[in-house]
């Protein structure tokens with residue numbers, strides 16, 4: 001006998017990319033029910049529709065959860081974040097390469113201790129869920145035990161999570177280095193242990209081209225050949241000094257992306273954070289290969305890295321998701337991150353509609369991660385990950401929410417004023433997430 005629960009609230013989700021639609025609700029790229037019902041059976045979406053009509057069809061013993069005037073949207077997806085850096089979020093005064101030396105590496109060194117890794121992983125997963133993030137693509141550290149810790153924590157909460165051990169064997173502190181051989185072997189063991197278990201997936205994770213020898217990048221390519229359905233997760237063209245250093249370090253390469261391409265790392269399921277300082281030829285190559293970009297606006301602003309060109313990515317048909325990139329990013333809230341995408345695009349004389357933002361944080365991100373067959377919206381049989389939004393956090397957000405004229409307006413003010421205090425709760429596979437562990 002299946003377990004069925006229905007959630008009644010205003011419900012909003014994307015059916016496809018609404019960015020080019022003048023009126024997404026009219027053409028059906030976005031669907032909205034003012035008084036809607038989301039029916040969940042055994043953790044999957046069973047049905048979605050207007051509450052009054054659906055309630056008549058449901059058996060009388062189905063539990064109906066009344067959420068009042070709250071808004072249900074699909075669970076948010078953070079396509080790029082470093083869990084070991086949660087303790088150095090908001091660290092002052094550096095750009096990327098110095099920031100790594102001064103803050104990131106000392107924080108990551110502590111993950112040699114498995115107890116520390118466990119404590120941080122638990123806190124991190126709870127914070128993701130508190131902020132409405134139900135799927136994340138996560139950097140661990142060079143230590144295999146850091147990967148065990150984050151997968152164990154995600155698994156306890158039934159969360160969908162992609163993670164991997166950082167590969168780095170040069171240009172970083174001695175005590176944070178692996179070797180091409182140990183990096184390969186540890187990754188292989190972690191893939192065998194975790195990939196495909198529960199809702200967990202593995203990502204081969206070279207930090208970036210600068211911190212890997214050519215042999216290590218070759219070994220990363222070997223892992224992808226041996227395990228074709230794992231992800232590749234790394235950084236690309238975040239900062240101008242970084243791009244210049246890559247050109248010096250790999251003098252034979254035509255571009256930064258060409259380094260990764262040379263070693264077979266650009267393919268479906270490859271996730272490249274940032275992608276700011278690059279040309280259309282590389283964007284087109286990414287599109288052809290099915291690789292994805294991650295737009296990390298708060299990090300790009302905070303570290304002064306540059307402005308992501310969403311129009312160019314769209315022109316070249318590249319898959320794009322959004323990422324918090326904590327600790328370079330300044331919030332784990334994907335609502336606020338989507339607000340920051342809007343601000344970065346404003347500086348770049350581009351724009352992003354409220355529904356375009358919703359797409360970037362849900363179905364578009366799911367597509368970037370090749371997970372749109374199982375998450376990203378409320379299509380039938382997808383995993384029932386969702387977020388109940390309410391504007392009860394601050395006086396100003398409540399007031400603004402009450403003054404919103406349309407659903408687009410109501411959504412957009414959450415991107416700008418939102419934080420975890422306005423989340424009425426995250427649900428994973430239909431269950432209230434924070435009650436699960």
Ligand SMILES: [Zn+2]
Pocket residue numbers: 080081082235273325328
């Ligand atoms: Zn990053």
